[in-house]
Amino acid sequence: MDGSIVENPVSALVDDRMDEGMFRVDRSVYTDEDIFEQEIAKIFEKSWIFLCHENQVEKHGDYFWTEIGRQPVFVHRQDDGSLKCFINACSHRAAILTPFRQGNAKTLTCRFHGWSYKCDGACIGIKNEEPDTDKSTFDLREIARLDSYGGFVFGSLSADVPSLDDWLGEAKSWIDLMVVQSTEGLEVVPGSPIYAIDGNWKFQAENSVDGYHVSTVHRVFANTIAAREGKGEYTGIKKTEAGRMAGGVPTGSYDLGNGHMAVWAQHTTPEVRPIWEQKERLERDLTPAQVDWILNKGRNLYIFPNVMLMDNPSTQIRVMKPISASRMDVSVYCIAPKGESDTARAGRLRKFEDFYLTAGMATSDDLAALEDTQEGSLATGAKWNEFTRGMDSIIYGPDKEAAALGFNPPVCTENWDHEIHYHGFYRQWLKMLEEN
Amino acid sequence: MSDLQKEVTNLIYRESTLLDRREWDDWIDLYTEDAIYWVPSWANEEETTDDPELQLNLIYLRNRGGLEDRVFRIESRDSYASVPLDRTVHVVGNVLVENENGDEVEATANCIIHTYGKKGGLTRGSLYDFSMRRVDGELRITRKKITFIDDRLEGPIDVYHL
Structure with missing residues (x-):
């Protein structure tokens, strides 16, 4: 890094004065390429990054190519059923080893010069090999850490990270709420759109747990769905719920620690949700609080720094790949309980398509709003984004809903219009930039 | 050119013209009440769902009501992604009548769509698969499948971008 960073320490970018009722962030954090380079080095290459769901690499030889920060890696299912994750570059001259984003290959052969690697990363073939070559010096480089929780696979380029269990911490009970929706496990439904956003990755992190925008940005979605329902065309599980968007339902927001955040809002018509058909089974197998949280609360969970799990109109994994200060790719997957009925699956997918895609009628509006905030952030004449809504309503520790489920957020408020949960996110962000 | 080829081509041209000129109600009227409008996603690099x-x-x-939802949203002027509205130019070609069976016709076409909006100009491509039916003497669309060749979507995508 050059000297400009030293002259403008990152600590000055987060104005954290809770005793004076102030928390604000310098807008240059969304636009400055030097800060972005620090984020790649000190956050994305130094913490647990979501890679894929185990269902995407179910069989021996299945691979999944993704990125940690900007570094290509692939997860590979081994002979013994375990997973390994390697840097996705030939040891010889760096060509990507996987021809597709997702596929199956028990041996990977580089398409450039024909070097080949076993599933466990061992270099087993060098074309026109010269005498006395020690192929083991060309084995693929495994990433430092790989672990999964509830089927969600995370990896780290740095060995110096806490256990995944400790890192996920209070977010685990939210992940559990998705995992327990099937006794057979979850699966990723075929079809995985990617969209590019001209915006900073932190805006996507914020937006995914921003309850406050819903009644403005998604007012038109609610009105569109209301007009549709007026025509009686979509009933039962086919119906996309819009009630909670108008506001006036119970909601909550949580700082879950380690930069993880979450919000929820009460469903007005839980019986149209695809999970409703499993109500009796859930009531038999789970605690009453879990059943309530699954059936009645639409939930968005953000896991620092690159993944969001949504269980709202539909169920989604949303993965961010930062490209520059003002650009990212986002991949979205519909994740669903294995074994659900075709009716529930179709309902889940139609709700997903209505809302969650940039070709849908809500995420498209989020995208446009996000890109506008990126452009507005160039206005250094007014440099602060304030996160102060709800300062007077802070609860330290769990509210009654959190206590019922049994998780222990450091901070929460009983209103998803509030902005207190972002404080934990920016404190984690600052901590990693300062300490790493 | 056969009369049917002309009729099918005109209907496809008409549709793209109405979209580009934002004559939404007339656009919807080209579809039957039970019309299906389907844009698959890409399942992998080579195949769509x-x-x-x-x-x-x-x-x-799954019916024309879905198109009406889209038009409702555009005309509301309350959709962030639709204000200001992108400008579009569809150029349709390669129109082929693939099958004719009584009042039912199947046809394919290609389309290059140039759009202009906040991101500047973007050019995209779609493959069209149409099913049409003769209703009161006029061909109407009963099914349109759009294979949108991009799988990394740039900006919001609505019915007029495809």
Whole structure:
């Protein structure tokens, strides 16, 4: 890094004065390429990054190519059923080893010069090999850490990270709420759109747990769905719920620690949700609080720094790949309980398509709003984004809903219009930039 | 050119013209009440999803009401992604009548769509698969499948971008 960073320490970018009722962030954090380079080095290459769901690499030889920060890696299912994750570059001259984003290959052969690697990363073939070559010096480089929780696979380029269990911490009970929706496990439904956003990755992190925008940005979605329902065309599980968007339902927001955040809002018509058909089974197998949280609360969970799990109109994994200060790719997957009925699956997918895609009628509006905030952030004449809504309503520790489920957020408020949960996110962000 | 080829071509041209000129109600009228509008997503680098009910699509509207939802949203002027509205130019070609059976016709076409909006100019491509039916003497669209060749979507995508 050059000297400009030293002259403008990152600590000055987060104005954290809770005793004076102030928390604000310098807008240059969304636009400055030097800060972005620090984020790649000190956050994305130094913490647990979501890679894929185990269902995407179910069989021996299945691979999944993704990125940690900007570094290509692939997860590979081994002979013994375990997973390994390697840097996705030939040891010889760096060509990507996987021809597709997702596929199956028990041996990977580089398409450039024909070097080949076993599933466990061992270099087993060098074309026109010269005498006395020690192929083991060309084995693929495994990433430092790989672990999964509830089927969600995370990896780290740095060995110096806490256990995944400790890192996920209070977010685990939210992940559990998705995992327990099937006794057979979850699966990723075929079809995985990617969209590019001209915006900073932190805006996507914020937006995914921003309850406050819903009644403005998604007012038109609610009105569109209301007009549709007026025509009686979509009933039962086919119906996309819009009630909670108008506001006036119970909601909550949580700082879950380690930069993880979450919000929820009460469903007005839980019986149209695809999970409703499993109500009796859930009531038999789970605690009453879990059943309530699954059936009645639409939930968005953000896991620092690159993944969001949504269980709202539909169920989604949303993965961010930062490209520059003002650009990212986002991949979205519909994740669903294995074994659900075709009716529930179709309902889940139609709700997903209505809302969650940039070709849908809500995420498209989020995208446009996000890109506008990126452009507005160039206005250094007014440099602060304030996160102060709800300062007077802070609860330290769990509210009654959190206590019922049994998780222990450091901070929460009983209103998803509030902005207190972002404080934990920016404190984690600052901590990693300062300490790493 | 056969009369049917002309009629089919005119209907496809008409549709793209109405979209580009934002004559939404007349556009919807080209579709029958039970029309299906389907834009599959890409399942991998080489194949799209092929089961619209049980796989994820970009758009899957199972009757004309779905198109009316889209127009309602555009005309509301309350959709962030639709204000200001992108300008579009569709150029349709390669129109082929693939099958004719009584009042039912199947046709394919290609389309290059140039759009202009906040991101500047973007050019995209779609493959069209149409089913049409003769209703009161006029061909109407009963099904349109759009294979949108991009799988990394740039900016919001609505019916007029495809």
